[in-house]
Amino acid sequence: MLKNYKMVLEYDGSRYDGWQKQGNTDRTIQGKLEGILERLAEVPVEIHGSGRTDAGVHALAQTANFHLDTRMSEGEIKDYLNQYLPEDIRVISLDRAGDRFHSRLNAEEKTYLYRIETGERKQVFERKYIYGFGRPLDVNAMREASRYFLGEHDFKSFCSNKKMKKSTVRILKAIEFEEEGSRLFIRYTGNGFLHHMVRILMGTLIEVGEGKRSPKEMKEILKAMDRSAAGTTVPAEGLFLEKVSYKD
Template sequence: MIKNYKIVLQYDGSRYDGWQKQGNTGNTLQGKLEGILLKLTGRPVEVHGSGRTDAGVHALAQTANFHADTGMTEDQIRAYFNQYLPEDIAVLSVETVPDRFHSRLNAVKKTYLYRIEMGPKKDVFERKYCYGLGKPLSVKRMEEAAACVLGEHDFKSFCGNKKMKKSTVRTISDITFEKEGTKLLIRYTGNGFLYHMVRILTGTLIEIGLGERSPQEMKEILLKLDRQAAGFTAPPEGLFLERVMYEDRE
């Protein structure tokens, strides 16, 4: 009997070409999972992720789902995944969900975390998991700018896809800043994020935190609906998909 399974997984994205499988590479997260499911079921199984993290981006709790016919229990499926997955990918949980559940379409909110090292050099053992800015930032200026993008807006200026034809309207419900030693942690929570949106927002906030732009510019950038008006795209290694939320489930 075919069942719908929801999985939560974490991964170090450093050596992968992103989430989505592509014809020119087999080195994707989706590809690795589908390869194991092919072994497990003996037939192709498509895995749907809650979002397509880019090359080099990490996940603390990515959610995905797939339909499969297997006699294994949920715990056995999880153990099978973890037996064959490389050490930088782990399936944390497997649960049977209603047939209509879709990890991307049913997600109501996501939280992304971006980690910035403001100290002169990154910790050797964390070098793959934060952006080494190496300069102090004014959190007060960044908070003032971040307040301008809260709520529902057209985020076209913060979209890295120039050919985007679908709506670029999204809602950001929260942006928080937390200092952890010499690191600055920024968390973005919203109903969805465009291609490179979190990284472009972060790059823009960094420029404001360095005093290269004024906090008030954030409103003007939004209104221009032009990627060229916003700041640089912060590198992928500082970005983590931290949480995916669903109605009536979490």
């Protein structure tokens, strides 16, 4: 009998072409996981992730689910996956889920973390996990600008998919700033995110922090509903999917 399993995993996205399995590459997180589960089950197994992290983006707690017919316990499946997964992907937890549970469709909100180094020297051993911006930023101005994004808005200006046909309306519940020496950590929590949305929001806020834009401009950028109105797309290495929340 097929059972539904929910798992939480972490991964270093540095050497992968993103979460989603693609025909032109075998370097995807979904592809690695499905390959191991297919070996276990001896039939193809499809994994559903809560979201599709892009190439180079990391996850501290990605949630996924899959259906499997096996007599193995949850702990044994988890151990089997971790035994054969590469060292930059790890299953943190794996449990039985209700038959109707779907990691993407049932997600209530997600939190993404972006890490920036504003100091002159980029840390050699953390270069894959923080954006080495290398210049000071006006964090108070960035905080002021970020308030314009809170609540329900059409974030079309912050979507890199020009062919997007579905609604680009999303709800941003919180944008939190944390300073640690020359490092700046910014967390975005919302009910969903568009393609490159966090990285474009981040690039726009950085331009505010540099004095290139005023906080009040954020209102006009939202109203424009045009990608060219917003700021640059910052690099992937500073971005982490930190948390996915569900009703239960």
